[in-house]
Amino acid sequence: MRFRATVFAAPHRAMFLAGTLQALVAMAFWVIELGARSGFWLPVSWPLFTLLPPIWWHAMVMTAGVLAFFVFGFILTAGPRWQGYDLPKHYFLPAFGLLSGGWLLVWAALWWPLLLVAGLMLVLAGWLAVATSLTVIARRPAAERQYIVLSAAAVWAGAAGLAAFLGFAVGGDPALARAGIGLLLWGFLLPMFLIVTHRMLPFFTASALPGYVSYQPRWALRGVLAASLSHGLLDFLELRPWLWCVDLPAACVMLHLTWRWWEPRVAGQRMLAVLHIAFGWCGLAFLLFAGQSLLWTMWPGILGLAPVHALTLGYFSAMLVGMISRVTLGHAGRRVAPDAAMWQAFWLMQAGALLRVASDLPAIPAAQSLLLASGALWFAAFSIWTVRYVPDLWRPRIDGRPG
Numbered sequence: 001m002r003f004r005a006t007v008f009a010a011p012h013r014a015m016f017l018a019g020t021l022q023a024l025v026a027m028a029f030w031v032i033e034l035g036a037r038s039g040f041w042l043p044v045s046w047p048l049f050t051l052l053p054p055i056w057w058h059a060m061v062m063t064a065g066v067l068a069f070f071v072f073g074f075i076l077t078a079g080p081r082w083q084g085y086d087l088p089k090h091y092f093l094p095a096f097g098l099l100s101g102g103w104l105l106v107w108a109a110l111w112w113p114l115l116l117v118a119g120l121m122l123v124l125a126g127w128l129a130v131a132t133s134l135t136v137i138a139r140r141p142a143a144e145r146q147y148i149v150l151s152a153a154a155v156w157a158g159a160a161g162l163a164a165f166l167g168f169a170v171g172g173d174p175a176l177a178r179a180g181i182g183l184l185l186w187g188f189l190l191p192m193f194l195i196v197t198h199r200m201l202p203f204f205t206a207s208a209l210p211g212y213v214s215y216q217p218r219w220a221l222r223g224v225l226a227a228s229l230s231h232g233l234l235d236f237l238e239l240r241p242w243l244w245c246v247d248l249p250a251a252c253v254m255l256h257l258t259w260r261w262w263e264p265r266v267a268g269q270r271m272l273a274v275l276h277i278a279f280g281w282c283g284l285a286f287l288l289f290a291g292q293s294l295l296w297t298m299w300p301g302i303l304g305l306a307p308v309h310a311l312t313l314g315y316f317s318a319m320l321v322g323m324i325s326r327v328t329l330g331h332a333g334r335r336v337a338p339d340a341a342m343w344q345a346f347w348l349m350q351a352g353a354l355l356r357v358a359s360d361l362p363a364i365p366a367a368q369s370l371l372l373a374s375g376a377l378w379f380a381a382f383s384i385w386t387v388r389y390v391p392d393l394w395r396p397r398i399d400g401r402p403g
Contacts, residue, residue, distance in 0.1 A: 006394050011092040012327050013393045015073025018100050020386050020393075023066045025107070027382065030058055031375040038368040048113045052168075056177055062312070063184040064123065064162055065103055070320055071192050072099075072130050074327060075151050079134060082199070083142040091133040098126030120166045127162055131155040146218070147199045150225065151192060158188030179236055185312075186232025191225050193316060194282075196323065201261055201275050204326070208269050215260045223253050231289070240300075243293035251286035258283055270338035274322035274346050281314030281353070288357075304360030313353035313378065321346050321385060332392040333399030341388035345381040352377035 007013050033054060036043035048057070072095070080087040105119030134152035138145065161183025168177035198221045202214035227250035234243050258280050266272045288307035295302050325342045329335070352374045359370035 011076035019069030095129035254283035278318035285310035348381035
């Protein structure tokens with residue numbers, strides 16, 4: 001009873017715990033799949049993969065499953081505070097139950113594909129509950145209301161993406177699956193990470209470094225959000241030779257923010273350094289996207305999925321480690337300070353991201369081995385983080401405060 005009361009005391013506790021379990025299972029599963037496809041061991045025949053490509057499964061699980069749990073945990077905890085509001089439990093508990101139950105069915109669908117539709121329907125119902133809660137919160141007046149309004153819009157875009165994938169699962173056109181994955185990445189995840197980074201990175205840096213001047217230009221946030229949506233649309237329409245028109249300006253804006261937000265004192269603050277280095281990957285990813293687009297006529301897809309994984313492993317995963325560590329420590333009543341576990345997890349994820357990007361570059365030897373090593377490093381990194389931080393999700397706050 002005490003465990004249940006503590007885990008459900010705040011949105012981040014339940015959502016982070018579910019996301020952690022899903023992350024470990026999803027990446028272990030994918031490493032096994034990569035090893036089998038590379039011939040390191042015998043493959044397992046999953047009935048579901050006769051109906052959809054494994055890469056679509058991987059993209060859907062990681063975007064709508066793993067990362068979404070952490071995004072929801074963060075925004076349902078931080079978002080109400082941005083509005084000066086405490087979120088009642090009935091706003092997140094039903095969503096958590098639907099999301100968790102839905103993903104259990106989705107995993108079971110690997111053996112019994114008929115469960116996929118039922119599982120996705122439950123996940124979509126939970127997702128809509130989160131979107132509705134955020135919309136209610138966003139309607140409250142506040143000084144910086146734009147962040148929660150944009151967050152709610154991104155969650156609704158993610159719901160549309162999940163609904164599109166569900167349409168494919170019930171027998172629809174495969175284009176629905178492509179549209180769904182695109183919306184989840186370019187309409188939901190990247191906008192959410194950009195919104196949170198723009199809101200929190202200068203704030204965290206100013207809190208830790210006396211005299212630091214926060215720089216949060218609205219034009220930059222709106223510009224990169226527009227670029228994310230435009231990239232997703234052009235990619236879906238298969239107009240990839242023209243992606244550079246969006247990606248190159250977006251890369252310039254992101255690199256500009258990376259430069260403006262950094263200062264030498266950040267290097268001496270590990271918790272800040274994690275966040276700043278993670279954001280640096282975002283500009284690099286868009287440079288890779290732009291380069292691939294400019295070369296498309298002569299060498300279509302020359303960089304493969306390197307730009308995507310620079311974004312997802314380099315930016316998302318590394319930023320995730322920094323943000324969820326801060327939230328977990330702060331809401332456990334502990335001092336927000338980095339430790340060896342977080343630092344090790346971060347650098348292992350950096351190594352995994354570099355290997356994954358390198359595995360798709362032209363003329364790189366042993367690409368399949370690099371691919372497998374990248375997945376193994378990500379799993380090892382998250383395992384280290386789990387052992388150190390997850391117990392704080394079910395322990396009461398050490399300062400005796402609620403939440």
